Amino acid sequence: MTPTADSTLGFGHFIAQSDGVGKALLVLLLLMSAASWALILAKGLAQALRSKRSTEFLNHFWNASTLDEVRAEIATHGARDPFSHLSAHALHAQAHHARHGAAKLAEAGTASEFITRTIKKVLDEETTRLESGLTTLATVGATAPFVGLFGTVWGVYHALLAIGMSGAGTLDKVAGPVGEALIMTGIGLAVAIPAVVAYNAFTRSNRVLGGRLDAFAFELHSLLTLGEAPGAGRPASAPPAVAPLKAVTA
Numbered sequence: 001m002t003p004t005a006d007s008t009l010g011f012g013h014f015i016a017q018s019d020g021v022g023k024a025l026l027v028l029l030l031l032m033s034a035a036s037w038a039l040i041l042a043k044g045l046a047q048a049l050r051s052k053r054s055t056e057f058l059n060h061f062w063n064a065s066t067l068d069e070v071r072a073e074i075a076t077h078g079a080r081d082p083f084s085h086l087s088a089h090a091l092h093a094q095a096h097h098a099r100h101g102a103a104k105l106a107e108a109g110t111a112s113e114f115i116t117r118t119i120k121k122v123l124d125e126e127t128t129r130l131e132s133g134l135t136t137l138a139t140v141g142a143t144a145p146f147v148g149l150f151g152t153v154w155g156v157y158h159a160l161l162a163i164g165m166s167g168a169g170t171l172d173k174v175a176g177p178v179g180e181a182l183i184m185t186g187i188g189l190a191v192a193i194p195a196v197v198a199y200n201a202f203t204r205s206n207r208v209l210g211g212r213l214d215a216f217a218f219e220l221h222s223l224l225t226l227g228e229a230p231g232a233g234r235p236a237s238a239p240p241a242v243a244p245l246k247a248v249t250a
Contacts, residue, residue, distance in 0.1 A: 019158065021154055022151055022154055022155055022158075022184070025147055025148075025150065025151040025154070025184065026151065026184070026187070028147060029144060029147055029148060029151075029184075029187050029188060029191050032140045032143075032144055032147075032191050032195075033140075033144075033190070033191040035136060035140065036136070036137055036140045036141075036191065036194060036195040036198070037194065039133045039136055039137055039198075040137070040194065040195075040198045042133070043133055043198075043202055044198075047202070047205060050081050050082070050209075053080045053081040053084075054081040054082065054083050054084075057073070057080075057081055057083050057084045057087075058083055058216075060073050061073075061083070061087065067091065067223065067224075070087060070091070071091055074087060074088045074091070082126045082130075082209065082213055083213070083216055085122060085126065086119065086122045086123070086126070086213065086216065086217060086220065087220060089118050089119070089121075089122045090115055090118055090119055090122070090217075090220050090221070090224060091224070092118075093114055093115045093118035093119075094111065094115055094224045097111045097114045097115070098111065111225065112221075112225040115221060115224055115225060116221060119217045119220070119221060123213060123214070123217060126213060127206075127210060130206040130209065130210070131206065134199060134202060134203065134206075137195045137196075137198055137199040137202070138195075138199050140191065140192065140195040141192045141193075141195035141196035141199055142192075143192075144188045144189075144191040144192035144195065145185075145188045145189055145192045146188070147188055148184045148185045148186070148187050148188015148189065148191070149184070149185055149188060150184075151181075151184030151185075151187075151188070152181050152182055152183075152184045152185045154181075154184075155180065155181025155182075155184060156178055156181045156182075158181075159178055159180075159181055
């Protein structure tokens, strides 16, 4: 086969020979790839930033002498991570209930119950925020190989039709069209694999962070309601050598 013929049996030739369905499937795969990579980069950057800010806040929290210092830290730098967000709402709930009591149905119950409901609500909000975008990654990872496979089947079908009409079924006539059609399967896998890997990585990271948040929420609730940390040991989110805080009544 001459170099000119080799150059014609490439990806560009496949695109040129594809019909509307094949080109539409290729565009769909490219859009799926762009969406998944945008999510991977955005969530990866957000995860790294969240981890850094969480570490900074937890170091300040467990080294503070009173909860008033924690309040001042949040007021100065804002709630920029899940742990500071949880602390800000819990501290506000404690102060609000101490000042106004159960003035509304939403505030019914003891201070401990009101703080517990507030903490659960914030945990649900953080879980929802962490899981945003994962459905898209899962969908891309699950469907991209089948989209590519459909494109391959469609391309092979048209290649076989062309071969049948020309009457030439030799290997050199079949290899080019069929090989070009198989490109769609490769593209589908190239789109799906990064999405699946990223989905698994983000899911595990969210699970670990959720466990740390639960442990921190238990400690925070004890500090706000009992005035001391529980004696069962430090949570995973706290440095083991730091003494527990003394709660300050709002």
